[in-house]
Amino acid sequence: MEVEIIGAGTMIALVWLIAWSMAGESESERRRITSAPGTFDTASGETRVRHAA
Secondary structure, three states: OOHHHHHHHHHHHHHHHHHHHHHHHHHHHHHHHOOOOOOOOOOOOOOOOOOOO
């Protein structure tokens, strides 16, 4: 019984951690996009990468 409770608590904590991490990532992405308009050169939001010759 104790093992099941510990396992369920661990799974809930891991799911919450993933959701919290993804929410923070999307928030930082939103701030980055709104703070620097015009830095993207494609409609998909990819930045231009310069390669060394």
